[in-house]
Amino acid sequence: xxxxxxxxxxxxxxxxxxxxxxxxxxxxxxxxxxxxxxxxxxxxxxxxxxxxxxxxxxxxxxxxxxxxxxxxxxxxxxxxxxxxxxxxxxxxxxxxxxxxxxxxxxxxxxxxxxxxxxxxxxxxxxxxxxxxxxxxxxxxxxxxxxxxxxxxxxxxxxxxxxxxxxxxxxxxxxxxxxxxxxxxxxxxxxxxxxxxxxxxxxxxxxxxxxxxxxxxxxxxxxxxxxxxxxxxxxxxxxxxxxxx
Amino acid sequence: xxxxxxxxxxxxxxxxxxxxxxxxxxxxxxxxxxxxxxxxxxxxxxxxxxxxxxxxxxxxxxxxxxxxxxxxxxxxxxxxxxxxxxxxxxxxxxxxxxxxxxxxxxxxxxxxxxxxxxxxxxxxxxxxxxxxxxxxxxxxxxxxxxxxxxxxxxxxxxxxxxxxxxxxxxxxxxxxxxxxxxxxxxxxxxxxxxxxxxxxxxxxxxxxxxxxxxxxxxxxxxxxxxxxxxxxxxxxxxxxxxxx
Numbered sequence: 058x059x060x061x062x063x064x065x066x067x068x069x070x071x072x073x074x075x076x077x078x079x080x081x082x083x084x085x086x087x088x089x090x091x092x093x094x095x096x097x098x099x100x101x102x103x104x105x106x107x108x109x110x111x112x113x114x115x116x117x118x119x120x121x122x123x124x125x126x127x128x129x130x131x132x133x134x135x136x137x138x139x140x141x142x143x144x145x146x147x148x149x150x151x152x153x154x155x156x157x158x159x160x161x162x163x164x165x166x167x168x169x170x171x172x173x174x175x176x177x178x179x180x181x182x183x184x185x186x187x188x189x190x191x192x193x194x195x196x197x198x199x200x201x202x203x204x205x206x207x208x209x210x211x212x213x214x215x216x217x218x219x220x221x222x223x224x225x226x227x228x229x230x231x232x233x234x235x236x237x238x239x240x241x242x243x244x245x246x247x248x249x250x251x252x253x254x255x256x257x258x259x260x261x262x263x264x265x266x267x268x269x270x271x272x273x274x275x276x277x278x279x280x281x282x283x284x285x286x287x288x289x290x291x292x293x294x295x296x297x298x299x300x301x
Numbered sequence: 302x303x304x305x306x307x308x309x310x311x312x313x314x315x316x317x318x319x320x321x322x323x324x325x326x327x328x329x330x331x332x333x334x335x336x337x338x339x340x341x342x343x344x345x346x347x348x349x350x351x352x353x354x355x356x357x358x359x360x361x362x363x364x365x366x367x368x369x370x371x372x373x374x375x376x377x378x379x380x381x382x383x384x385x386x387x388x389x390x391x392x393x394x395x396x397x398x399x400x401x402x403x404x405x406x407x408x409x410x411x412x413x414x415x416x417x418x419x420x421x422x423x424x425x426x427x428x429x430x431x432x433x434x435x436x437x438x439x440x441x442x443x444x445x446x447x448x449x450x451x452x453x454x455x456x457x458x459x460x461x462x463x464x465x466x467x468x469x470x471x472x473x474x475x476x477x478x479x480x481x482x483x484x485x486x487x488x489x490x491x492x493x494x495x496x497x498x499x500x501x502x503x504x505x506x507x508x509x510x511x512x513x514x515x516x517x518x519x520x521x522x523x524x525x526x527x528x529x530x531x532x533x534x535x536x537x538x539x540x541x542x543x544x545x
Contacts, residue, residue, distance in 0.1 A: 078342040083331040086352070090323045096477045098322040101354035105380070108330070110345035136349070136384050233340045 068103070071290055072142025072165070074133045076108035077115065077126075077149035078232050081265035081283065083108075085148035089287040102291065105140040107133045115151035119195035127155050131162055144168060146290050148265045148283055151196045171205040173289035174261055174282050178211070181259070181280075185210035188280075189257035191224050191248065192264040202263050214257055220248045224264075231266035242270045253278055312347070315534055316386030316409070318377045320352040321359065321370075321393035322476050325509035325527065327352075329392035333531040346535065349384040351377045359395035363439035371399050375406055388412060390534050392509050392527055395440045415446050417533035418505055418526050419453040425503070425524075429454030432524075433501035435468050435492065436508040446507050458501055464492045468508075475510035486514045497522055 071089075075082030086106060095101050112130060117123030130152065137145060145167040147153065153170055160167055178188065188211050190202040197203075203213035216224060227241035235241070245267060249260040261280045262268050273281035315333075319326030330350060339345050356374060361367030374396065381389060389411040391397065397414055404411055422432065432455050434446040441447075447457035460468060471485040479485070489511060493504040505524045506512050517525035 076342065076345070076347065079334045079337075079345045079348075080331070083327065083334050086330060086350070087324070087327040090327050091478065091480070093323075093478070097473075098320065098354040098356075098358070098476055101320070101323045101352075103320065103355060104323075104350075104352045106330070106348075106350040106352065107384075108345075108348045108350065110342040111347060112342075114342070139383055140351075140380050229341075232342055234335065234337070236335070 069144070070140070070142045071102055071104040072137035072140065072145045073104060073106040074109075074130060074137060074145055074147045074152075074159075075106050075149070076110040076133075077112055077147075077152050078266060079108050079110045080231060080234070080236065080269055082106060082148050084269055085146070085265065085283050085287055088281075088284050089290060092284070092287050092291055105137060105142055107136050109133050115149065115154065116193050116195035119151070119154055119199050126152070127158055130155060130159060134159060134163055138163060138165065144290075146170075146286055148286055150201055150263050150265060150282060151193050151199075153201050154195070154199045168286065168289050169205065170282055170286045171202050172209075173285040174202070174263070174280055175206060175209040175211070176289060177280055177285040178209075178259060183258050187212045187214055187257050189214045189216075189249070189252035189255075189260045190263040191216065191245065191252075191260060191267055193228055194221055194225055196263060197221065202261065214252060214255070216248050216252065220251065224248060224267075227270055228264050228266045231269050236269050238270065245271045246276065249276060249279060313388070314384070314386045315346055315348040316381035316384065316389045317348060317350040318353075318374060318381060318389055318391045318396075318403075319350050319393070320354040320377075321356055321391075321396050322510060323352050323354045324475060324478070324480065324513055326350060326392050328513055329390070329509065329527050329531055332525075332528050333534060336528070336531050336535055349381060349386055351380050353377050359393065359398065360437050360439040363395070363398055363443050370396070371402055374399060374403060378403060378407055382407060382409065388534075390414075390530055392530055394445055394507050394509060394526060395437045395443075397445050398439070398443045412530065412533050413449065414526055414530045415449040416453075417529040418446070418507070418524055419450060419455070420533060421524055421529040422453075422455070422503060422505075427502050431456045431458055431501050433458045433460075433493070433496035433499075433504045434507040435460065435489065435496075435504060435511055437472055438465055438469055440507060441465065446505065458496060458499070460492050460496065464495065468492060468511075471514055472508050472510045475513050480513050482514065489515045490520065493520060493523060 113124040113126040223244040268281040273279040357368040357370040467488040517523040
């Protein structure tokens with residue numbers, strides 16, 4: 058029960074390592090709330106959200122040897138631990154490049170976004186085979202989705218270079234606040250359509266900025282990684298993740 | 302700079318005492334992000350959001366002598382202080398009934414939502430006179446807006462009992478997750494129209510659940526208290542609040 062500090066460590070309290078970017082974190086929080094079966098405030102999940110947008114750019118670190126975001130992410134993790142959170146979610150795909158580093162620094166469970174996506178794929182009846190991932194160039198090159206989804210039995214395909222450049226433009230547009238940029242949304246949609254035509258069973262919006270531009274409801278074959286993570290947070294330990 | 306614990310106390314870090322209700326807190330966070338002039342993640346405001354929906358019901362405490370939410374709110378406040386936040390926002394109008402109690406327990410500035418609304422009214426060219434407030438019955442009876450807005454030169458009017466009951470139904474619908482209940486939205490709109498016809502210059506959506514049901518963009522004479530608070534948080538100390 059919140060308000061009783063003594064019992065706080067045993068009450069579930071979700072910690073969100075966020076701000077990468079902040080609009081995506083807000084979207085995650087909003088989806089978490091909307092996906093909760095609740096008749097009143099008190100039925101909802103308690104959460105502490107650290108939105109620390111000053112965490113250095115993940116893509117820049119992976120692709121250009123830019124400043125590593127790890128120390129800032131570890132700081133956020135320690136702030137969350139200090140709040141007594143019992144598990145962690147990170148609504149940023151690219152940040153999962155540092156998942157193992159973060160995991161080494163905390164005894165708390167961190168819900169891996171790619172595992173959450175795998176569970177959503179399975180629940181849609183897609184148990185393996187080819188799926189496409191739209192994400193930052195860093196996420197694609199670092200194989201954040203590809204490597205982990207392979208363990209779940211999926212083969213990942215990604216857009217070609219020209220299409221990938223359009224995905225990055227769209228992600229940057231959202232990060233700059235242009236959530237209603239129709240041209241970018243249409244470009245993302247077209248890339249997704251091409252990947253589905255090419256044989257992908259599903260297209261994962263594998264960057265948390267993308268669902269802000271192109272809601273997954275717009276196309277039944279899209280998987281919203283943000284929504285998948287929110288869902289995994291609500292299902293909590295009832296989700297049967299394999300030990301990866 | 303986040304990640305450098307030593308300098309954390311001097312970097313601005315917004316603390317959000319939230320979860321009352323969680324959808325309203327998510328809406329506040331989303332508006333805070335959307336209202337920020339930013340070209341990239343790092344331009345955004347850093348924030349820690351405590352969404353503690355288990356805080357006892359504020360209306361029940363004010364109207365029915367129910368459990369006081371104050372200890373749970375003070376716990377949230379102490380969690381935020383432990384995170385090193387430098388100022389506090391509370392995106393719940395009814396919770397402002399305990400504003401003075403909270404203020405007594407922290408050296409941190411708490412941005413008062415009603416002050417934020419007064420500033421928004423002024424910026425719209427409404428410097429005083431009659432304004433209407435839609436809020437929980439507890440907010441209205443406890444004169445949360447009326448008392449403070451009087452000091453800013455406004456007279457507050459509220460709906461009659463029958464219309465107030467419809468406002469409460471709408472607020473409860475949002476708290477139960479029915480964000481797209483058209484019947485409730487239309488009822489709120491009609492109450493607002495009646496108050497404007499009755500001479501109010503503006504109608505304040507003085508419960509953070511209401512903008513979720515009836516976006517202020519739908520009617521130019523509505524003031525969104527959530528947006529007003531987000532705006533005040535972004536303007537920060539540049540807002541010239543009188544010492545109330």
